[in-house]
Amino acid sequence: MTGEVARSIEAQLARHRLQRIADGYRLVVGDAEDACWDRAEHLLRESNDILGWTDLRYLPCDQGQRASGLLGIAEVETEFADKRVPVFTAYGIEALNAVSVHGAFYVADGRLRLRAQYSLYADDPAVYLATRFILNAFGEQLFFGLGIAQGAVSAESLAAQRTRMDVPRAWRTHTSAGHFKEAAARFRRAGYVATSGQSSFCLEVPLEGAAITQMADPEATTALLTVSTEVPHPVAGAGYLATLVLPLHLTPDRSVEACQRLNALEMMHHHFVPRLGSWGLRGLDDELVYTTFVPAAEPLEGLEVTLMNWNVLRARNVKDTYWSELVEMTLTDAAPGVPE
Amino acid sequence: MSVLVLPTHVEQFITQLRAGLDYYGCELAVAEDRLATPQRSILFDVSGSECPTTVWLHQTARSLDSPAPEFRVRAFSVLRDEIWPEVRGQEGAFNRFATLAALTTSANNAEVGCQALLVPQSNEVLAAFIATACKHGATSLTQAVAAVLSDSAAAEQQSAWGEADLEALHYAYAHLGTGQLRANCWSMTVIVGDVLGELTIATTANNPYFGGGLLSTLRVSKECLGFRTRTLDTNALNQTVLLFDNTPVFGAWCDDGIHIVFVTFVPNVLKSVNSVLPHLIRWAQERTQTIHSLALTASEGSPPNDD
Numbered sequence: 210m211t212g213e214v215a216r217s218i219e220a221q222l223a224r225h226r227l228q229r230i231a232d233g234y235r236l237v238v239g240d241a242e243d244a245c246w247d248r249a250e251h252l253l254r255e256s257n258d259i260l261g262w263t264d265l266r267y268l269p270c271d272q273g274q275r276a277s278g279l280l281g282i283a284e285v286e287t288e289f290a291d292k293r294v295p296v297f298t299a300y301g302i303e304a305l306n307a308v309s310v311h312g313a314f315y316v317a318d319g320r321l322r323l324r325a326q327y328s329l330y331a332d333d334p335a336v337y338l339a340t341r342f343i344l345n346a347f348g349e350q351l352f353f354g355l356g357i358a359q360g361a362v363s364a365e366s367l368a369a370q371r372t373r374m375d376v377p378r379a380w381r382t383h384t385s386a387g388h389f390k391e392a393a394a395r396f397r398r399a400g401y402v403a404t405s406g407q408s409s410f411c412l413e414v415p416l417e418g419a420a421i422t423q424m425a426d427p428e429a430t431t432a433l434l435t436v437s438t439e440v441p442h443p444v445a446g447a448g449y450l451a452t453l454v455l456p457l458h459l460t461p462d463r464s465v466e467a468c469q470r471l472n473a474l475e476m477m478h479h480h481f482v483p484r485l486g487s488w489g490l491r492g493l494d495d496e497l498v499y500t501t502f503v504p505a506a507e508p509l510e511g512l513e514v515t516l517m518n519w520n521v522l523r524a525r526n527v528k529d530t531y532w533s534e535l536v537e538m539t540l541t542d543a544a545p546g547v548p549e
Numbered sequence: 550m551s552v553l554v555l556p557t558h559v560e561q562f563i564t565q566l567r568a569g570l571d572y573y574g575c576e577l578a579v580a581e582d583r584l585a586t587p588q589r590s591i592l593f594d595v596s597g598s599e600c601p602t603t604v605w606l607h608q609t610a611r612s613l614d615s616p617a618p619e620f621r622v623r624a625f626s627v628l629r630d631e632i633w634p635e636v637r638g639q640e641g642a643f644n645r646f647a648t649l650a651a652l653t654t655s656a657n658n659a660e661v662g663c664q665a666l667l668v669p670q671s672n673e674v675l676a677a678f679i680a681t682a683c684k685h686g687a688t689s690l691t692q693a694v695a696a697v698l699s700d701s702a703a704a705e706q707q708s709a710w711g712e713a714d715l716e717a718l719h720y721a722y723a724h725l726g727t728g729q730l731r732a733n734c735w736s737m738t739v740i741v742g743d744v745l746g747e748l749t750i751a752t753t754a755n756n757p758y759f760g761g762g763l764l765s766t767l768r769v770s771k772e773c774l775g776f777r778t779r780t781l782d783t784n785a786l787n788q789t790v791l792l793f794d795n796t797p798v799f800g801a802w803c804d805d806g807i808h809i810v811f812v813t814f815v816p817n818v819l820k821s822v823n824s825v826l827p828h829l830i831r832w833a834q835e836r837t838q839t840i841h842s843l844a845l846t847a848s849e850g851s852p853p854n855d856d
Contacts, residue, residue: 441720454725
């Protein structure tokens with residue numbers, strides 16, 4: 210892998226003792242002495258003290274994609290040791306995805322996993338930010354993922370995870386309301402209906418029809434996007450929260466199916482915004498929401514606008530690519546075989 | 550029990566309600582089974598409660614000819630004869646201490662009641678709330694007022710809900726962009742048309758009867774309901790919502806001068822019930838949607854034609 214982001218990552222990882230795997234690195238957490246891997250880096254025998262492992266791999270792209278500036282994809286994926294995580298139903302996984310950090314939970318080969326992707330470009334304007342996102346995902350995905358999965362079991366378990374993480378839950382200095390006012394104004398200039406508050410701003414992206422905001426027309430079909438800096442994550446603490454809600458009313462089975470499909474499809478994109486969050490289900494009505502949480506102990510210059518930009522592009526991609534399929538799902542029953 | 554078959558979720562609700570009452574040492578006994586009559590209802594007596602308490606389960610009038618019958622459950626405790634003349638006209642003051650049921654008075658009696666339409670996804674919450682209302686709804690209200698008047702409130706008890714619960718709630722509803730987290734309290738603005746509601750959920754340690762729990766208030770400006778200068782009789786409003794509201798009524802409307810406020814207190818004992826907080830939020834959203842027409846109905850005295 211070439212490119213400034215990859216070089217920057219290589220330089221930082223060179224200082225750490227990490228297991229090398231094909232096209233990347235593996236971070237095993239726990240006592241891995243007894244763990245046994247085959248040549249394809251699959252686990253043959255699990256150590257009793259292993260919590261899981263996180264791989265950072267560079268996925269190559271083809272000639273045509275390289276011609277358009279894409280260098281490849283950095284993929285960060287954690288596999289959790291079986292005995293360390295509870296067993297979740299398919300619905301439970303998508304509820305978990307509403308609070309995931311650094312990627313989307315899914316199950317493969319009977320094992321809970323968490324995966325994030327970041328497309329790397331030759332002309333990336335924010336090398337520092339891209340490097341930070343990828344390295345933070347590599348270093349934190351397993352810890353936060355485990356905390357989130359174990360914390361989902363009960364209030365007592367969540368309290369234990371919060372104590373174990375011991376992360377800051379608020380910033381010492383806050384971004385000013387003027388900051389968000391300016392961010393909202395920027396998106397208004399681009400034609401969106403955007404409003405701001407003390408520590409957040411939101412906007413709507415029309416998905417069909419002429420109406421552009423539900424504030425004027427409650428029937429308007431718009432996605433609601435928010436970015437907030439004072440919504441601490443229940444496990445990961447202070448940081449940036451970006452959400453994208455689709456105005457759909459699906460049955461629980463269909464909601465699970467839609468989440469699984471959207472998460473899987475996003476991972477198949479090459480030219481796309483970073484996949485650092487996940488589609489998940491929120492509330493009693495199983496609202497379909499894409500959630501990105503970026504743990505941060507202090508404000509990061511301009512990140513609120515970056516996160517909003519990513520979700521605007523995500524919403525537009527849903528509109529152009531999947532919207533009619535999703536609407537169709539509201540009209541039909543779930544396909545047989547969708548797990549509970 | 551009647552030979553007529555109730556929908557599965559209604560049967561399950563009755564089972565869960567029995568279990569909830571059993572927890573409090575109360576029992577549910579069929580007093581009148583009218584499932585075979587056009588009214589399709591069952592009246593239960595609840596034993597073990599301090600006031601005479603009944604639970605009435607009936608199919609709604611609007612669903613009598615429907616292939617998907619809809620059932621409503623109502624629970625009422627009648628206050629002792631010597632109490633009701635004292636509370637008449639004071640309902641507003643009493644209802645500030647409402648927990649899971651509303652005090653209403655008529656010319657002949659005073660009752661403390663709650664009601665809900667049965668929906669399968671909410672069975673656990675509804676059964677737990679109604680069981681608690683049957684056991685404690687009336688007593689919690691009268692004893693709370695007595696305790697405050699005699700300056701002998703119950704000892705403080707830490708709320709079973711804490712910072713982690715409110716933070717998780719704030720995170721779970723952040724996508725709506727209208728929530729606010731403060732110390733011991735989470736609030737959310739609910740806007741439906743011209744009606745603006747402010748929902749506040751606060752951890753509380755000093756309920757005069759229960760001690761610890763969760764206090765939920767939904768505040769709606771009387772001005773936006775068209776009652777800035779007109780009087781809104783909250784006793785009539787509570788009677789109306791207990792009869793017709795499609796949103797579960799666990800608590801009571803009272804008046805703080807500028808707003809009408811729907812008060813619910815959820816005691817610590819209900820902490821283990823699943824999805825209490827999401828239900829409080831959903832009910833507040835639905836209540837904001839229906840309060841305008843119900844307030845008009847209460848003030849005009851004509852029932853909406855929906856039950």
